[in-house]
Amino acid sequence: MSLARELLNSTTQVIAKMGAVMLFLGRILGQVPASLARPGLIVAQIHNAGALSLVIIMTCGLFVGMVLGLQGYDLLQRFGSESALGTGTALALLRELGPVVTALLFAGRAGTALASEIGLMRATDQLVAMEMMAVDSVRRVVAPRFLGGLIAMPLLTMIFVAIAIFGVQLVGVQQLGVDRGTFWSQMQGSVKMSDVTEGWIKGCVFGAACTLVAVYEGYTAAPTAEGVGQATTRTVVISAVLTLALDYILTALLL
Amino acid sequence: MASAPSSTRTETLSQHVVEVRDVAYSIGGRTIFSGLTLNIERGRVTAIMGPSGTGKTTLLKLITGQIRPDRGQVLVEGRDVARLSRRELYALRQRMGMLFQNGALLTDLDVFENVAFPLREHTKLPEPLISHIVLTKLQSVGLRGAWALMPAELSGGMARRVALARAMAMDPDMLIYDEPFAGLDPISMGVILRLLRQMNDALGITSILVSHDVEEITTVADTSYILADGKVVAHGNPQDLKKSDSELVRQFMNGIADGPVAFHYPAPDLREQLLADVD
Numbered sequence: 261m262s263l264a265r266e267l268l269n270s271t272t273q274v275i276a277k278m279g280a281v282m283l284f285l286g287r288i289l290g291q292v293p294a295s296l297a298r299p300g301l302i303v304a305q306i307h308n309a310g311a312l313s314l315v316i317i318m319t320c321g322l323f324v325g326m327v328l329g330l331q332g333y334d335l336l337q338r339f340g341s342e343s344a345l346g347t348g349t350a351l352a353l354l355r356e357l358g359p360v361v362t363a364l365l366f367a368g369r370a371g372t373a374l375a376s377e378i379g380l381m382r383a384t385d386q387l388v389a390m391e392m393m394a395v396d397s398v399r400r401v402v403a404p405r406f407l408g409g410l411i412a413m414p415l416l417t418m419i420f421v422a423i424a425i426f427g428v429q430l431v432g433v434q435q436l437g438v439d440r441g442t443f444w445s446q447m448q449g450s451v452k453m454s455d456v457t458e459g460w461i462k463g464c465v466f467g468a469a470c471t472l473v474a475v476y477e478g479y480t481a482a483p484t485a486e487g488v489g490q491a492t493t494r495t496v497v498i499s500a501v502l503t504l505a506l507d508y509i510l511t512a513l514l515l
Numbered sequence: 516m517a518s519a520p521s522s523t524r525t526e527t528l529s530q531h532v533v534e535v536r537d538v539a540y541s542i543g544g545r546t547i548f549s550g551l552t553l554n555i556e557r558g559r560v561t562a563i564m565g566p567s568g569t570g571k572t573t574l575l576k577l578i579t580g581q582i583r584p585d586r587g588q589v590l591v592e593g594r595d596v597a598r599l600s601r602r603e604l605y606a607l608r609q610r611m612g613m614l615f616q617n618g619a620l621l622t623d624l625d626v627f628e629n630v631a632f633p634l635r636e637h638t639k640l641p642e643p644l645i646s647h648i649v650l651t652k653l654q655s656v657g658l659r660g661a662w663a664l665m666p667a668e669l670s671g672g673m674a675r676r677v678a679l680a681r682a683m684a685m686d687p688d689m690l691i692y693d694e695p696f697a698g699l700d701p702i703s704m705g706v707i708l709r710l711l712r713q714m715n716d717a718l719g720i721t722s723i724l725v726s727h728d729v730e731e732i733t734t735v736a737d738t739s740y741i742l743a744d745g746k747v748v749a750h751g752n753p754q755d756l757k758k759s760d761s762e763l764v765r766q767f768m769n770g771i772a773d774g775p776v777a778f779h780y781p782a783p784d785l786r787e788q789l790l791a792d793v794d
Contacts, residue, residue, distance in 0.1 A: 381622075389619035392579060393633045393685075394605035400636070 295403035305408025309370040321420040325427020346447035358421035359462035367499030371474035375495040378478025379488035413467020470499040538587035549745040565742035571725040612682030618674035620666040627662040652680040672703025
């Protein structure tokens with residue numbers, strides 16, 4: 261009985277929170293035109309969320325690619341089809357691994373930074389101070405950060421995929437001896453524009469979801485050290501779960 | 516004055532910048548105000564005092580429209596703050612400056628940009644003019660030389676002075692100070708006191724001051740209100756308040772540990788609670 265009640269309670273809470281996040285998204289979208297009028301603020305946030313995440317995205321991309329090269333080669337050579345290495349890994353990266361791993365890294369690097377930054381602005385009265393200076397904090401603080409994340413994430417995804425394919429070829433072609441010509445020509449022959457678009461769309465959706473979670477958690481954080489810490493943790497957890505769930509939905513829709 | 520007929524309304528407005536009329540407010544089942552009434556006079560320094568937890572900061576939130584009263588009205592320049600639209604509220608706030616307890620400077624901007632912030636957000640002034648205004652405001656708080664520092668590099672007193680310069684940037688009619696003396700060394704405190712008085716006298720700004728530093732209030736405020744139990748328990752000239760007949764006012768003004776405001780938080784009988792563990 262109490263278990264059922266708890267289940268019901270937490271379900272209602274989740275639904276209520278989803279509603280609150282959607283309302284917050286509405287508020288942000290309402291401020292997007294005003295925000296677009298000041299591109300300087302958005303560019304600064306693309307730098308914060310995107311450029312500052314480049315090193316981690318590129319490093320991880322390289323290693324993911326190298327692992328794929330090893331595993332893919334081992335798998336494919338059992339069927340004597342090592343030449344399909346380029347095609348297989350490129351498709352896997354573009355359509356699944358690229359957007360998903362980038363989103364998880366993005367949530368860990370940029371999402372936590374956003375949540376803790378906005379949470380600390382809340383805790384140190386900076387957001388209230390803005391409101392008291394008759395400046396809408398959603399317009400000035402949240403909307404540019406949301407747009408910055410939204411723009412940075414698909415770019416990071418594509419950079420991740422490019423570096424990862426380089427990693428695959430590093431291991432597959434340079435080390436394990438897959439023929440360079442077949443590797444690239446097969447990839448070129450079988451990867452279609454729609455595969456790239458799928459990755460791009462996923463990057464945009466994950467970017468919107470992760471950034472929205474981060475700015476919402478930061479904006480609504482309890483104004484204490486503990487509150488900011490919890491907001492940061494929740495940002496990573498919710499972003500990760502949301503990314504994987506959305507990935508399934510998007511894949512089902514796009515296939 | 517509150518019951519003045521509408522024909523004398525303009526006269527009332529010119530004298531009282533803020534009128535709080537029979538305001539009740541409670542949060543989370545705890546009553547903060549029950550029938551709070553007070554007036555803030557134009558061009559004077561009014562102090563709001565009271566023991567911790569009497570809702571001094573809550574009163575500032577009511578005046579600035581951050582929260583709405585459950586009952587009663589808060590009038591600023593004759594307009595009910597709770598009924599203003601967001602746009603009207605923002606227009607009103609552009610004429611108010613607020614100094615937060617910790618300064619609340621924007622940590623990603625330097626001192627110059629912090630003071631320039633309201634100007635950049637609300638005006639389209641050319642850059643030389645913004646620079647001129649910012650440097651003048653910083654000069655008046657004695658920190659023109661610190662224009663390039665980041666907030667993290669400032670001491671508590673300096674941060675509060677920068678925040679004061681920022682609050683002054685839009686030339687407000689009213690300045691609100693939330694605990695301006697808390698945690699300051701005596702020198703910084705003296706500086707803030709001097710600035711507060713100067714701003715008030717030289718520019719004719721109405722100042723509202725929330726504090727529990729009795730000594731400082733006595734030297735700077737023209738009028739004080741003492742809040743307790745959700746109401747105004749005394750008001751008048753700070754010097755007179757010290758000699759008040761009310762035991763509570765005397766306790767507060769002279770800093771006596773026990774009295775009408777009890778030293779002990781309400782608790783069950785000590786003997787009973789200690790012996791309960793033995794049983």
